[in-house]
């Protein structure tokens with residue numbers, strides 16, 4: 001993955017930029033020490049690292065605006081940052097950029113149970129949003145597996161999903177309003193505690209824009225009453241095809257599970273060895289979870305089991321209580337850890353039409369042979385969002401590159417069967433250069449024209465999302481601005 | 485006045501490329517937005533279902549496909565459009581049939597919006613031609629997709645001002661096995677909104693909340709598998725015991741009630757201008773009073789108010805500043821804009837987007853600002 005060359009002229013002005021920022025921001029909100037800057041050199045795509053010029057960690061929207069005004073005036077690129085858990089390199093700095101992070105903006109501004117929303121500063125972690133309303137028996141639905149660490153800021157920027165989004169939707173379906181600071185330092189309020197927009201759906205546009213349109217400092221989020229209970233059933237099959245067909249039938253039958261998770265054989269074996277979950281040794285596993293009162297749960301699980309039985313499962317294990325449920329989830333929840341135990345891994349995130357599941361899994365198996373790297377599949381089957389985990393050895397010369405090439409083939413395959421490059425992790429730098437496989441020049445141009453409106457000088461996170469050659473003219477304009 | 489009816493994307497692109505004066509964009513022409521003699525482009529001839537996979541809960545259709553055709557096909561598979569788009573045809577006295585493109589272009593979402601989401605939450609992908617004739621696609625046909633910017637949401641609710649959609653891909657959902665409606669009688673506005681809030685604050689998954697001012701009745705919809713529905717209706721009755729007299733509409737009566745509501749039936753006898761105001765539910769009652777509606781109803785937990793005023797009334801002058809937005813759905817006015825004017829910063833961004841997608845200002849100019 002290439003990054004554009006850093007602008008040496010900007011780097012040479014570090015002390016001037018620092019002085020200008022220090023004049024308007026509290027002392028402790030600026031990091032300029034080379035050693036401390038290292039903590040911000042990467043996100044969770046840690047194969048790529050580059051310490052930024054400076055880091056700013058404001059506590060208020062006004063401070064974010066003040067920092068942006070100065071960066072804009074001095075034509076310094078800015079990379080917004082939440083908690084740095086992006087798997088796509090979305091928060092990867094450049095050597096000539098100022099990172100503006102919202103990690104210190106963690107306040108709950110308002111919780112309103114009658115109108116069912118919570119307003120927070122976006123540095124707050126995903127899980128602690130739910131925690132803040134839990135006492136009142138409410139929760140915030142989108143639940144990325146990284147929810148303990150990731151911030152609402154990154155969730156909004158990446159339009160993150162989670163295990164429960166089959167029923168509750170992803171971030172954008174649960175986002176009612178934001179405060180956005182644009183590159184010029186203008187504070188813009190979009191949406192609020194009411195539903196839908198008076199005009200163009202700018203909120204929908206901002207969500208998922210990967211920190212390229214502005215810095216989101218506050219968010220109004222929809223909260224929901226907790227369900228009475230939830231329980232899963234585990235179903236094992238002796239082929240991926242049959243498991244795939246079963247998923248389709250469950251969906252068609254009108255049961256709306258909160259989650260349908262799928263694991264293939266390599267993943268089942270690895271997670272079972274790691275967690276001792278006691279999974280059956282079969283080709284494919286489904287974990288299907290439903291919610292409701294005791295009787296409702298029982299009824300839905302029985303419907304699901306009835307459908308599964310028509311597909312000759314090798315095992316059906318219905319959770320009877322919370323303990324059973326925890327055991328069933330144990331392996332799935334430790335899947336990434338388990339794979340990490342075996343080797344370094346790269347986690348992909350393509351989406352495919354559910355009906356293409358068997359074909360795509362077969363093809364991934366063939367590619368695995370061709371590239372000589374193992375791969376395990378664990379994913380949100382209900383909505384076709386796959387997470388192939390490719391195992392490689394980072395210390396082996398050239399293996400990261402082989403792994404990336406293999407990953408690219410899988411993502412192209414996802415596009416070929418009618419899916420997309422990324423279902424929830426975002427494009428960042430990781431899938432940037434594959435964008436032209438999914439989009440025509442006109443398609444990409446239309447998206448870049450949106451950025452032109454919000455950030456005409458392309459200062460915000462400009463080296464992400466769009467293939468470098470596609471965005472080059474616009475980014476070079478930036479260099480021209482800088483020269484003037 | 486001339487009417488163009490492109491038959492495919494190429495045709496549509498050619499028309500827009502060569503257009504040299506503003507055009508009005510029509511789906512089924514059920515809205516009757518325009519009184520001026522501009523050239524019209526209708527999607528009527530770009531019609532038909534391209535792909536429907538019930539097991540993946542997705543459908544792709546050309547934008548001019550009649551809504552009725554789509555809903556009939558979905559019904560055959562026991563599925564539906566869960567955002568239950570409202571239908572204005574009858575209310576506006578128009579003959580045409582809504583098209584799926586028009587439904588998404590106007591982000592027309594009905595009562596289930598509070599639980600299932602709006603039209604914009606169901607739209608998965610679009611193909612459209614912008615004001616310069618470029619064919620652009622965004623999104624796709626899969627349920628989860630964050631590849632690039634979400635122009636799908638931008639197009640949804642853009643009322644034809646950024647481009648003309650040629651094809652839409654959207655999510656479908658199974659229709660519930662059973663629907664029942666708990667009705668509470670003789671509530672005043674404030675009691676009704678309080679009861680709605682209580683119902684939606686519970687875990688009983690109420691999928692519709694409507695209060696009709698004329699009859700002072702509150703309707704709470706519960707849907708799903710039979711035993712689940714009866715369990716939740718019983719639980720709701722207990723929860724809302726303090727509100728007095730209760731009645732339960734059975735499946736058929738429920739379907740009839742909610743279907744009528746999609747046609748905005750409570751306002752069908754009215755002859756004035758019809759407005760729709762979105763606020764946070766707890767502001768609903770005060771907003772209704774300030775609007776001075778002659779009659780109307782509350783939806784979306786009290787946060788959506790439909791009401792009527794004498795033709796030509798400047799409703800926003802009555803409302804003053806408020807958190808939310810008011811849209812006129814029936815009535816034409818030279819002076820009072822249809823859509824709530826956006827705050828300056830947002831208006832500037834919207835204007836900027838229009839300039840990018842329609843630099844010559846050809847598409848429905850003036851409609852949205």
Ligand SMILES: Cc1cc2nc3c(=O)[nH]c(=O)nc-3n(C[C@H](O)[C@H](O)[C@H](O)COP(=O)(O)OP(=O)(O)OC[C@H]3O[C@@H](n4cnc5c(N)ncnc54)[C@H](O)[C@@H]3O)c2cc1C
Pocket residue numbers: 043044079080081082083084085086087089090091102122143144145146149150151152153154155156157158159160161162163210211212214215216217336424425426461
């Ligand atoms: C173990 C693990 C499991 C994961 N599981 C999931 C999962 O299940 N589902 C899922 O969707 N993702 C998952 N992720 C990915 C990641 O957690 C999400 O993308 C998350 O939303 C990133 O949030 P963050 O706060 O860490 O953002 P960062 O990594 O800090 O930034 C992500 C992007 O957001 C931008 N950004 C950050 N803050 C702002 C702001 N204030 N304004 C504008 N832009 C901003 C950044 O520039 C960057 O482009 C997982 C990651 C890990 C490491």
